[in-house]
Amino acid sequence: MRCCYAVLLWIAAVALSRAASGEPLVYERFEKSAVGTVHGEIHFTTDVVGHGGLAEPNRHAAVFDGKPETCVGYGTATKVTSTDFTVEAFIQPARRPRYDAVAADWSEDGENRSWALVLLSNGALRFDVSPDGRFYAENKLETPPRLIRIGQWYHVAAVSEGDTSRIYVNGREVAAKTRSKPGIFTENSASLKIGNVDRYATDRPRPFRGCLDEVRITEQALGPADFLKTKDEMPEVSGPVPQSYELPFAATAEDDAQAWQERARARLFELVEAQQPRYSTDEVALDFQLGDPEDKGEYTLYKASFQGNTKEGTRHACLFAVPKGDGPFPAVLCIHGHGGSAEAAFDPKGIYHGFADRFARGGYVVLAPSFPHREYCAMMLWDLFRAVDVLGSRPEVDAERIGVGGLSMGGEWTMWIAACDTRLKVAVVSGWMCTTEGVFSVPNCRCWELPGLVELMDVCEVNLLIAPRPVLFESAEFDGCFPIRYTREGYSRIRAGYKVFGAEDAAGQDVWPSGHEWHGVMAYPMVDKTLGGRAAESE
Ligand SMILES: [Zn+2]
Numbered sequence: 001m002r003c004c005y006a007v008l009l010w011i012a013a014v015a016l017s018r019a020a021s022g023e024p025l026v027y028e029r030f031e032k033s034a035v036g037t038v039h040g041e042i043h044f045t046t047d048v049v050g051h052g053g054l055a056e057p058n059r060h061a062a063v064f065d066g067k068p069e070t071c072v073g074y075g076t077a078t079k080v081t082s083t084d085f086t087v088e089a090f091i092q093p094a095r096r097p098r099y100d101a102v103a104a105d106w107s108e109d110g111e112n113r114s115w116a117l118v119l120l121s122n123g124a125l126r127f128d129v130s131p132d133g134r135f136y137a138e139n140k141l142e143t144p145p146r147l148i149r150i151g152q153w154y155h156v157a158a159v160s161e162g163d164t165s166r167i168y169v170n171g172r173e174v175a176a177k178t179r180s181k182p183g184i185f186t187e188n189s190a191s192l193k194i195g196n197v198d199r200y201a202t203d204r205p206r207p208f209r210g211c212l213d214e215v216r217i218t219e220q221a222l223g224p225a226d227f228l229k230t231k232d233e234m235p236e237v238s239g240p241v242p243q244s245y246e247l248p249f250a251a252t253a254e255d256d257a258q259a260w261q262e263r264a265r266a267r268l269f270e271l272v273e274a275q276q277p278r279y280s281t282d283e284v285a286l287d288f289q290l291g292d293p294e295d296k297g298e299y300t301l302y303k304a305s306f307q308g309n310t311k312e313g314t315r316h317a318c319l320f321a322v323p324k325g326d327g328p329f330p331a332v333l334c335i336h337g338h339g340g341s342a343e344a345a346f347d348p349k350g351i352y353h354g355f356a357d358r359f360a361r362g363g364y365v366v367l368a369p370s371f372p373h374r375e376y377c378a379m380m381l382w383d384l385f386r387a388v389d390v391l392g393s394r395p396e397v398d399a400e401r402i403g404v405g406g407l408s409m410g411g412e413w414t415m416w417i418a419a420c421d422t423r424l425k426v427a428v429v430s431g432w433m434c435t436t437e438g439v440f441s442v443p444n445c446r447c448w449e450l451p452g453l454v455e456l457m458d459v460c461e462v463n464l465l466i467a468p469r470p471v472l473f474e475s476a477e478f479d480g481c482f483p484i485r486y487t488r489e490g491y492s493r494i495r496a497g498y499k500v501f502g503a504e505d506a507a508g509q510d511v512w513p514s515g516h517e518w519h520g521v522m523a524y525p526m527v528d529k530t531l532g533g534r535a536a537e538s539e
Pocket residue numbers: 338373409445446447448
């Protein structure tokens with residue numbers, strides 16, 4: 001027992017003297033070798049940042065291949081023993097991260113958490129500290145999203161000072177909080193690792209994929225003046241909203257505005273095509289099939305399906321409503337949102353308030369598809385074209401009078417298809433239209449972030465591709481997904497854009513005191529006016 005105390009005292013004495021001297025606990029320079037034990041394989045590259053200003057020139061960085069075992073390990077004896085400590089590194093992620101660990105002494109196998117610095121899939125950094133090996137959500141610190149981009153070098157630093165956590169990127173503080181559970185666990189049985197973590201966010205190791213360089217762990221709370229130096233100052237990082245856009249709407253004359261629409265539409269097609277190749281209806285037939293008719297009073301409802309935009313023969317179920325009487329009728333494509341379905345769009349009791357049923361009872365042909373959730377919502381664009389193809393091909397439909405409306409992700413799909421398919425004469429974008437800043441201001445599903453879209457233009461401007469066709473935005477005052485001040489700002493920008501198209505009054509916004517739901521009060525009259533139908537009253 002006495003022996004154990006002696007060892008502990010010795011460890012404490014070593015830690016204290018190291019802390020006092022400022023000597024790092026771990027310092028990997030990755031100049032073609034590692035101080036710690038290499039597990040799996042790392043190799044070295046000359047793609048480096050930070051050369052010149054360091055005590056010794058930096059010529060190499062380490063490449064981590066992302067295999068589950070790959071890391072530089074220090075075993076279970078090397079521990080941060082102070083709540084004042086700093087983990088810093090130069091990082092260059094090669095792939096979209098999945099909790100990729102920069103460095104950690106953490107395992108969720110048992111209660112063996114101490115600290116971890118990881119990169120999240122949304123480009124945020126996360127820094128965890130545990131006082132006793134257990135997980136405390138209130139102890140984790142996360143930066144805003146999209147700070148860290150693939151393929152770029154950054155200096156990142158996680159600093160613990162007493163019970164305060166801070167994260168710095170390129171020397172600027174980007175997140176800070178006081179941890180409600182102070183202290184740091186020093187008796188865990190996890191191994192301190194660079195480029196990996198024993199078990200993090202489920203039961204898997206989380207290897208880093210990309211380059212790491214100059215990884216330094218110091219048992220002091222360092223500030224930017226003490227961080228690893230670079231020859232040139234690292235650029236200031238921006239938050240999730242780009243500082244400039246590839247194709248912002250800047251036209252002041254109608255000709256320029258139309259030219260912008262052409263270019264922007266072509267670019268949107270490219271971005272979607274990069275994720276999801278498009279097949280023509282010659283390659284993959286529409287093959288619209290109707291099931292048995294169901295009498296709904298004013299209309300006949302069919303369970304139906306059509307072939308989606310895949311070579312594998314994926315079919316999309318949908319509901320197809322045909323009014324009684326002599327057509328052809330105007331038509332509306334009615335689209336559900338996250339977790340919704342064609343049936344939900346007809347249901348008067350849910351957040352859709354049966355909008356599909358109201359159009360159908362009022363004399364519109366309605367097509368309501370049930371679409372799956374994809375990684376990116378925009379990957380359904382080609383299937384949305386197919387839904388319009390279905391309506392355009394039906395003898396019951398007047399192809400010159402087709403509109404579209406949807407709520408939530410259905411509002412987003414509405415924006416996409418109305419922006420891209422000029423066969424649609426009117427659109428109701430409910431519970432989606434917002435500025436990019438506004439969409440990022442609350443934790444929305446990331447499926448809207450089609451690669452390249454955020455950089456292309458403020459997302460509210462995509463709606464300007466609908467101009468000069470009539471569009472209505474439903475923006476509920478208490479919609480938790482899209483804060484009202486951003487939807488108001490988005491609308492004023494869209495209206496200003498519509499004015500350039502000579503159609504200012506074709507864009508409307510319905511603001512009412514409610515949450516995330518369909519409203520219809522301005523939407524039905526506008527669709528009726530444009531398509532010459534008459535949506536029914538609620539039952
Ligand atoms: Zn989503």
